[in-house]
Amino acid sequence: MTLQAYLASVSSLEILMWLRGIIPVVLIVVVGVVIGRWDQSRNQRTLDKLTQQIFLPCLIFSSLHRHPFDLKEIAQIGTAATLLTVGITLLSFLLMGAARKQQETNFLPTIFMSSASLLLPLAFILFGNQGLAKAIYFYLFMLLLTHTLGSFLTEGKVTWRQFLKIPSLYTALLGMVCAAVTLPIPAAFEELAWLSEKGIDLTGLGALPLLIISFGYPLGRIPLADVLKGVPGALIRIVGAPVFAFMLIYLYRQSGWLNFEKGYDILGFIDQRTTEAIIVISAAMPSSHHTLRLDASGNPTVSQRDAATVLASTLGAMVTLCVVFFFTAAFIFFD
Amino acid sequence: MIRTGARSRFVQICSIVPLRILLCTLLCPLFCTFFDYSQAQAATKEKRNVAMILFRGETPSEQGFRETLAAAAEYDVQFTTFDAAQSKERLQEIIAGLDTLQYDMIYAFGTMAAQVALAKIKDTPIIFNVVQRPIEANVAATWEHSGNNATGASNMVSMESAFKTLALVLNIRKLAFVYNENDPAPRYQRADVEKIRKKFGFKVIDVTVQNTADIPEALKLIVNSKVDAVMFPSDSFIKANANDIMETLNKHRIPTIAIIPEMVRENEALMSLGPDYYELGQLAAFNALQVFGGKHPSDVPIQTVPSLKISINLKTADMLGVNVPLQLLSLSTIIR
Amino acid sequence: MTIFSPELFLIVRAVLPSFTIALLGFILGKLDTNRELNQKTISNVIYYFFTPCLVFSSLHRRSFDLQEFAVIGGAAVLLIAAMIPLAFYVKRRVKVAENGYCLPIIFMNTGNISLAIALLLFGNDGLSKSILFHTVNIMLLYSFGVFLVSGRTDMRQFLKIPALYATVLGIIVSTTTFSAPVVATQAFNILNRGIDMIALGTIPLLIVNLGYSISETKITNTLKVGIPGASMRIIVGPLLAFGLVFSFRALGWIPVDPSMDPLVALGHRTTEGIIILNAAMPGPIMAYLLNVKFESCPEKAAAMLSIGTLAGIITIPIVLNFVTLLIR
Numbered sequence: 001m002t003l004q005a006y007l008a009s010v011s012s013l014e015i016l017m018w019l020r021g022i023i024p025v026v027l028i029v030v031v032g033v034v035i036g037r038w039d040q041s042r043n044q045r046t047l048d049k050l051t052q053q054i055f056l057p058c059l060i061f062s063s064l065h066r067h068p069f070d071l072k073e074i075a076q077i078g079t080a081a082t083l084l085t086v087g088i089t090l091l092s093f094l095l096m097g098a099a100r101k102q103q104e105t106n107f108l109p110t111i112f113m114s115s116a117s118l119l120l121p122l123a124f125i126l127f128g129n130q131g132l133a134k135a136i137y138f139y140l141f142m143l144l145l146t147h148t149l150g151s152f153l154t155e156g157k158v159t160w161r162q163f164l165k166i167p168s169l170y171t172a173l174l175g176m177v178c179a180a181v182t183l184p185i186p187a188a189f190e191e192l193a194w195l196s197e198k199g200i201d202l203t204g205l206g207a208l209p210l211l212i213i214s215f216g217y218p219l220g221r222i223p224l225a226d227v228l229k230g231v232p233g234a235l236i237r238i239v240g241a242p243v244f245a246f247m248l249i250y251l252y253r254q255s256g257w258l259n260f261e262k263g264y265d266i267l268g269f270i271d272q273r274t275t276e277a278i279i280v281i282s283a284a285m286p287s288s289h290h291t292l293r294l295d296a297s298g299n300p301t302v303s304q305r306d307a308a309t310v311l312a313s314t315l316g317a318m319v320t321l322c323v324v325f326f327f328t329a330a331f332i333f334f335d
Numbered sequence: 336m337i338r339t340g341a342r343s344r345f346v347q348i349c350s351i352v353p354l355r356i357l358l359c360t361l362l363c364p365l366f367c368t369f370f371d372y373s374q375a376q377a378a379t380k381e382k383r384n385v386a387m388i389l390f391r392g393e394t395p396s397e398q399g400f401r402e403t404l405a406a407a408a409e410y411d412v413q414f415t416t417f418d419a420a421q422s423k424e425r426l427q428e429i430i431a432g433l434d435t436l437q438y439d440m441i442y443a444f445g446t447m448a449a450q451v452a453l454a455k456i457k458d459t460p461i462i463f464n465v466v467q468r469p470i471e472a473n474v475a476a477t478w479e480h481s482g483n484n485a486t487g488a489s490n491m492v493s494m495e496s497a498f499k500t501l502a503l504v505l506n507i508r509k510l511a512f513v514y515n516e517n518d519p520a521p522r523y524q525r526a527d528v529e530k531i532r533k534k535f536g537f538k539v540i541d542v543t544v545q546n547t548a549d550i551p552e553a554l555k556l557i558v559n560s561k562v563d564a565v566m567f568p569s570d571s572f573i574k575a576n577a578n579d580i581m582e583t584l585n586k587h588r589i590p591t592i593a594i595i596p597e598m599v600r601e602n603e604a605l606m607s608l609g610p611d612y613y614e615l616g617q618l619a620a621f622n623a624l625q626v627f628g629g630k631h632p633s634d635v636p637i638q639t640v641p642s643l644k645i646s647i648n649l650k651t652a653d654m655l656g657v658n659v660p661l662q663l664l665s666l667s668t669i670i671r
Numbered sequence: 672m673t674i675f676s677p678e679l680f681l682i683v684r685a686v687l688p689s690f691t692i693a694l695l696g697f698i699l700g701k702l703d704t705n706r707e708l709n710q711k712t713i714s715n716v717i718y719y720f721f722t723p724c725l726v727f728s729s730l731h732r733r734s735f736d737l738q739e740f741a742v743i744g745g746a747a748v749l750l751i752a753a754m755i756p757l758a759f760y761v762k763r764r765v766k767v768a769e770n771g772y773c774l775p776i777i778f779m780n781t782g783n784i785s786l787a788i789a790l791l792l793f794g795n796d797g798l799s800k801s802i803l804f805h806t807v808n809i810m811l812l813y814s815f816g817v818f819l820v821s822g823r824t825d826m827r828q829f830l831k832i833p834a835l836y837a838t839v840l841g842i843i844v845s846t847t848t849f850s851a852p853v854v855a856t857q858a859f860n861i862l863n864r865g866i867d868m869i870a871l872g873t874i875p876l877l878i879v880n881l882g883y884s885i886s887e888t889k890i891t892n893t894l895k896v897g898i899p900g901a902s903m904r905i906i907v908g909p910l911l912a913f914g915l916v917f918s919f920r921a922l923g924w925i926p927v928d929p930s931m932d933p934l935v936a937l938g939h940r941t942t943e944g945i946i947i948l949n950a951a952m953p954g955p956i957m958a959y960l961l962n963v964k965f966e967s968c969p970e971k972a973a974a975m976l977s978i979g980t981l982a983g984i985i986t987i988p989i990v991l992n993f994v995t996l997l998i999r
Contacts, residue, residue: 024865045707128660194508199688206875274662333665555933588795
């Protein structure tokens with residue numbers, strides 16, 4: 001199939017469905033920015049604490065305990081997350097090593113993407129329950145990498161204790177155990193368990209808008225005039241990373257690690273394609289807002305360059321995500 | 336300036352009578368040969384008469400069946416249609432009154448029609464279509480050899496696949512299963528649902544209807560039970576009454592999954608997972624052609640579609656506030 | 672007729688998820704020793720963004736029935752009006768001077784707990800009706816309630832209620848039948864998806880916030896004045912609601928016809944259930960926040976809210992059990 005044929009295979013319906021997913025997310029980010037600018041308390045921790053301590057763990061458990069446990073799938077996504085992170089780190093050192101030496105940047109906004117705040121809601125909107133579960137696996141690996149590679153780059157040490165205190169980690173493990181092991185529940189308690197699950201599901205769904213809003217919250221505090229300083233880092237983040245991800249997918253297919261046969265049961269085929277799409281879309285996410293901290297006055301505590309990278313990557317991602325999606329639809333989901 | 340020289344020379348040539356005669360002599364046989372060929376073709380096409388016994392009126396299956404047979408070069412097939420209009424009594428009347436000597440083949444839509452036809456008609460080949468479980472329904476001994484005078488196409492859908500497809504879009508703990516108790520086909524599907532129930536961890540609320548008067552109470556039960564979704568098996572009665580049922584369920588924002596694809600387009604069900612009915616008709620027609628060709632129906636394996644189709648109604652999805660995952664798009668028919 | 676029927680246990684189980692989520696908020700509150708969670712931020716976010724989105728998301732999808740709106744809205748107004756003299760009676764008996772004491776007795780917490788229970792017990796239809804009730808309740812809280820506690824009438828405050836505009840917009844959209852161009856329809860659908868997404872966060876955030884707020888209050892000192900008010904709210908409230916529902920039936924405002932279409936009948940019974948459910952709720956957190964704003968015995972209001980909410984774990988299932996027995 002020629003390149004033209006690939007690109008032509010993306011129908012207007014797919015583009016419409018993409019717009020139906022991305023535009024609401026952008027609008028809610030804007031709501032987050034508005035709240036961030038209007039909130040006099042300047043307390044980013046309020047939303048972060050709510051999402052990290054309650055809502056996100058509920059979302060993770062709610063998603064994973066229903067998703068069939070597949071070690072191969074976890075390995076595929078984990079390997080992709082690790083290779084992507086290592087690759088982008090090397091690229092950052094290669095292209096921006098001088099800036100790091102001058103302490104203008106710690107590379108974190110370039111290396112680490114928004115693997116929860118934007119990725120999880122977008123994965124759910126675009127790819128449903130299936131996509132959300134795979135995005136959660138990606139997020140968990142990024143959490144691990146943040147507390148190993150990320151903290152090594154900034155503090156020169158690995159922060160295992162911080163990592164082990166994250167509630168999402170335990171709810172993820174609990175969810176995976178529940179999915180892998182079918183525990184016989186007495187019929188009398190079955191309804192009770194399902195009703196409790198309904199409460200957790202309700203709370204988990206509440207995580208989606210809160211995550212996006214918490215992403216937008218600090219963005220309004222970054223001066224727009226500084227955005228150009230963040231362009232190099234942003235380009236590596238939102239252009240370099242997805243290109244790398246597409247190369248990874250190609251390698252996965254060539255090695256046979258990802259199957260490409262339809263067969264009678266098309267659901268297996270869909271599952272594999274969704275894994276590929278999640279890897280690519282995850283790679284294309286803008287910088288994580290967690291690399292950005294606001295002080296009591298509501299100003300970023302990180303370097304100007306890093307703050308600008310977050311802003312530049314977020315603004316740029318509005319375009320690059322559309323392009324990445326277009327190529328994802330053409331090369332991954334083509335008919 | 337008009338150049339008449341060359342033209343008048345040509346006219347002069349053509350005005351020569353012998354040349355005209357020569358041209359006619361050359362062209363006429365060619366024309367006659369062609370005419371003779373097409374007439375000969377028609378003359379060599381074998382006439383076949385097929386009685387089509389439908390249970391709930393015309394569906395895309397019949398269209399696929401007819402068009403495939405009409406395109407066959409060897410046969411000139413005439414169709415006579417009998418519609419039971421969902422009445423078992425009417426169905427039995429039709430089959431009892433059928434003069435099988437007039438027909439080379441009987442086409443039967445659905446499990447009930449196939450069973451009734453097989454009970455009565457032993458000599459004339461029967462092509463059944465849209466029979467979910469031909470072996471369990473005693474329509475055939477095995478998929479490869481029916482062991483009787485019937486062959487055809489099955490719309491078998493794995494309930495596990497149907498549930499997995501639904502799970503892509505919704506979280507299900509309570510599923511209502513709506514079916515007509517009198518129709519044998521949905522019962523097999525209900526049994527399949529029971530097998531996967533424990534595996535996927537959900538509860539099934541059986542909602543049975545026997546006639547239209549039962550529908551309001553059935554809807555009340557569904558709404559009151561606060562189910563996560565409603566599943567409609569391949570059931571002709573439900574299909575015939577689908578408009579009223581779907582309207583109420585969509586109003587109460589209860590998602591629906593159907594095995595009959597037309598219910599998504601025509602009745603605004605949320606989604607369906609099942610075979611393309613037109614394709615089923617084509618498969619049944621291929622089997623019919625083999626029988627016309629001299630094979631015994633028992634030796635013609637029963638066909639199933641190579642892959643199932645997903646249909647999604649986007650308008651219904653918006654009404655229900657349901658996200659349609661992108662990965663389904665490339666493999667689904669989206670009705671807007 | 673058995674009081675402790677199997678349905679009671681079903682109801683307890685339906686109510687439990689809401690209290691479980693509130694418990695999560697409570698635990699978070701107890702662990703948050705640095706008080707990093709800013710209650711004002713959360714309340715503002717809920718008030719200005721989440722609640723209007725929930726109201727619009729729910730109302731614009733269902734057909735607007737003026738009679739149903741009149742019955743539910745009218746019930747909310749009558750229940751609030753009926754509680755006013757009772758609240759003042761209790762205020763006089765416990766010898767409290769401030770009018771702010773009456774707010775948690777007169778008004779109900781129709782957002783934090785009842786929306787989740789309405790959804791779990793009565794489905795999407797119940798949720799929509801509960802939202803209608805909630806909208807009327809908060810509109811009266813922000814108009815009459817502000818007047819009661821501050822002595823000032825400020826219609827500008829009333830007109831600033833975002834949920835008011837969300838309600839009006841929701842009703843307009845649901846009743847509008849003109850066919851818009853395809854591009855406009857698509858644009859509306861896209862915007863709607865954003866609104867729906869924000870609406871998803873409303874109910875859990877309300878419940879978590881409730882739990883967190885309760886963790887902050889100390890009820891031991893004001894137990895004596897808190898109990899009478901809380902009792903009036905959660906015991907007399909549902910009794911009045913039962914009386915109101917049966918009066919509506921007698922007047923024919925809510926039909927009871929055995930030959931009615933079963934789904935239509937179910938809809939009417941759901942309306943009745945929603946009225947009684949909301950009347951059984953304890954006082955609203957907003958009442959406490961208004962008392963704080965106008966410095967009108969906030970600690971007594973907080974005590975009433977805490978006692979009423981905790982007692983609701985027992986009283987709400989009992990009330991719902993009676994709803995199942997007598998209404999449905």
